[in-house]
Amino acid sequence: MTQEVSCLVDGRPADAVPVDDRGFQYGDGLFETCRVEDGRVACLTRHLARLSAGCERLGFPQPDLVALRAEIESFVAAMRQGVLKLTLTRGSSARGYGPAGDTRPRRVLCLSPLPDWPSEAQRDGVRLRFCDTRLVINPRLAGIKHLNRLEQVLARREWHDEAIRDGLMCDTRERVIEGTMSNLFLVTGGVLHTPRLDECGVAGVMRSVVIDLAEREGMVLEIGDISRHDVRYADELFVCNSLIGIWPVASIDGMNDYPVGDMTRALQDRLAAGETATHNWYPR
């Protein structure tokens, strides 16, 4: 383990999980990546809600969210700023896909530093690229943040230029779905668009915050299929996740100089005002 990381496994300080944990064996689990600000987890209620939805989908027993929230709040209380990663697996079992008998889910909380992103990213926008790796269509696993993430791993291996902040991924039907670590929004003719995520992709917590902000601002929002053509000719483009908030997109594959538009700025401002989260999640 790197020195800056500290972890709790089932409530006890530990830096390892049993080899027979089904998260390790089969990716049989879920995770949440959360921003910690001033000893609190931003959007914790939303993270726990998505975790709960994932448990439903994978057939895990529902976690005790009150106890889990209390454990999280205690664990992050002393952290000024950073990242909490919460992993929940189906727990240990004998070898074999079918867990024999009752398994008890295992929870892992890990704190790590916030990545060192340049502050210009928020202001001027970031560079993206299109990935060759495709997201497969799989309604059964779409939306939830499960531990089977080889598609994202392979996509992220496609580039080494750290100045490219994320890669956009299409599904096998050539629809643009999301970044490897972010969700995508675009503005065309005054309408905010974001891809539907019922066939693949991860329904990000920050995406849900942005959708709520947009509705509150009276913006017209459409959730549907988005093509590369739509992306290319968008008036504004941004990506979001729980750690970065909203990053305007400045260019993709070195082309298409997108301006940082009014709707992107308005959403950034509303986000900074912190009215939608369970508390003000966003660094001033």
Next chain:
Amino acid sequence: MTQEVSCLVDGRPADAVPVDDRGFQYGDGLFETCRVEDGRVACLTRHLARLSAGCERLGFPQPDLVALRAEIESFVAAMRQGVLKLTLTRGSSARGYGPAGDTRPRRVLCLSPLPDWPSEAQRDGVRLRFCDTRLVINPRLAGIKHLNRLEQVLARREWHDEAIRDGLMCDTRERVIEGTMSNLFLVTGGVLHTPRLDECGVAGVMRSVVIDLAEREGMVLEIGDISRHDVRYADELFVCNSLIGIWPVASIDGMNDYPVGDMTRALQDRLAAGETATHNWYPR
């Protein structure tokens, strides 16, 4: 860890892996499930070849197969009969899909008892079912035995009757691909058929043994698309994997009483004669 299991992590006795292992974080790894007989791993060369192919596909450095083989041979030497599971992950890294800097793959060897299957399975055949869970089409990951196995986990959760030995899975184009833990062969009009696995599925080591045996026996083999209709009207049907060898299929979903046919018996006999493996893998 259960008592009957013993493990080596990177060559040292251990029953845990670091939380930051990418196998646990993202399913970023590969595995092999091997049969141990009289202190030797059956088909070890084939297992290592598939592992090596998986490393190529995921962009892992190639393992030192000579050293790995030596470690395995030493580890299993005292075991009369059982299962060796070999897991190889991309190793530990900081949070994030892109492993920052060099990661060193981590290998985990675990021994466990052979499941207690009834001996009639070999002789009389087994009952199967069709699963509702679909395999998604993903050529990038097809064939290799990676750690993203939620499809198999969800499929195996569809039934609880232990007398049903495996579930057949179709892909999203309704082609029959494999069992959750086995590969499928069928005989129709004297021709042996098995599904192509270039779009999804796991290319099992025992499948490759059976293919070689069939060729040696002068059987006509076709690797292609197989429909439920093909399965329903097959003359003979069997599933195979490295632990079970060849199981004739007696029925699917309680229907279709398949006989244990001549070609299935011939392949079982050739397998028992042990001429294709690196040594006689099969219990007499």
